[in-house]
Amino acid sequence: MVHKVRAVVAREKNAPVSVETILVPDPGPGEALVDILTCGVCHTDLHYKLGGITDDFPILLGHEATGVVSAVGPGVTEVAPGDRVILNWRAVCGNCRACKKGQPQYCFATHNATQKMTLEDGTVLTPALGIGAFAEKTLVAAGQCTVIDDDADPAAVGLLGCGVMAGLGAAINTGEVKRGESVAVIGCGGVGIAAIAGAKLAGATTVIAVDIDPRKVAMALSLGATHGVDSSAEDAVEAIRALTGGFGADVVIDAVGRPETYKQAFYARDLAGRVVLVGVPTPEMTLELPLLDVFGRGGSLKSSWYGDCLPSRDFPMLVDLYKQGRLDLDAFVSERISLEQIEEAFHKMHQGTVLRSVVELVSADELVEAGA
Known part of the structure; x- marks a missing residue:
């Protein structure tokens, strides 16, 4: 039939x-x-x-x-x-x-x-x-x-x-956020705000929402973020470091998927911290980072497939x-x-x-x- x-x-x-x-x-x-x-x-x-x-x-x-x-x-x-x-x-x-x-x-x-x-x-x-x-x-x-x-x-x-699963999973499964850790999420669309919810669910005590749109930052704050950063008005990396004792976040999640936001995530994490890419890049995008920085900062760089x-x-x-x-x-x-x-x-x-x-x-x- x-x-x-x-x-x-x-x-x-x-x-x-x-x-x-x-x-x-x-x-x-x-x-x-x-x-x-x-x-x-x-x-x-x-x-x-x-x-x-x-x-x-x-x-x-x-x-x-x-x-x-x-x-x-x-x-x-x-x-x-x-x-x-x-x-x-x-x-x-x-x-x-x-x-x-x-x-x-x-x-x-x-x-x-x-x-x-x-x-x-x-x-x-x-x-x-x-x-x-x-x-x-x-x-x-x-x-x-x-x-x-x-x-x-x-x-x-x-x-x-x-x-929503992609964002939740980026924090819980890929980023393996632990109780008491600090988490920054760059990009506060549906996936990014879901990552914020996942970080909160996992027990993160500092959850920083970053976006170029202050309306999205405000929405993220209403849905679980403890701090917000309008990256159209201030440097995202410096703001995240300032909110984490000058060190950077334990986990930084890039929910945008652009070379600029990935570099922000890379430099906004603490030494031996984790970077999680869950935003999907387009085919023509490329990334350039000093290899010494990749080595020297330690930690892990992860991609999250469907969380x-x-x-x-x-x-x-x-x-x-x-x-x-x-x-x-x-x-x-x-x-x-x-x-x-x-x-x-x-x-x-x-x-x-x-x-x-x-x-x-x-x-x-x-x-x-x-x-x-």
Whole structure:
């Protein structure tokens, strides 16, 4: 059986997206069909729209999602129809060299659904991050589904599917922030503020938010940062050192991903401190640092892929913390919108006026019935 559903499609590079009817097949071996409840509008979707990730248009956008499994294919044991799930793009293979070393969070062979979703004329769609969740239904590999409790707001917990998890994980998993440490986060968009939340959750006592936009610094201060630095008005490195006894922070997280911000992170850390890069650079960017400084400052320089997240480990734990009131995921939901408002949401994202716009694929009443 083929399902006709509404979905948001980017047909060509840097063109407005459109809401269209697409065809989604029933699941085959190892696959799951998911009814989407909510999906966050992530910067990665904007990168797809602008052609920054692939030229393989048309693209079915959306990936930061919660849903309910409606059907599974042969051989699927991870999930069953009726399960509430968060979708992820790290479907662990279990057989690659990372998995065999006991490091599945670095799985090098994550997989997606084998069958293709298409436009009505048969044109094959490229699903964003192998998910494609700006749609009423989507088809994914069963391993891309992580079962969670159904009594949490899907709009909030669905953000763990990408950006919020990337920031939380950059602090907790990659940066390994410890109780009593100092942490500076450069860039206070959704990922950066999630890193601030992660540092606070891990027990950091000094959490410094740095951004060139004072509005974002103010938002970071309201969401857990202990100090703010407007780097359009003062030198970020000197400000971070001044707030840490002149030494620099134990951990500095670059949530922007530019050579300028990485150099700030590098020089704003204490000796033997850790630098974590979670902001995604563009292909043409290069970095030059004195090699003697790399040697002389010691410590570690790390890149954080998806917050070094293992969905089966991290999602249920973080959902529990959210339900206990210890992790305020609701604060990341700036607005709830429809599929037709996604183009406007991209504009707001570019302006920096929202942390996350979240598409609700079902009505408020239906969300209540679904357990939200």
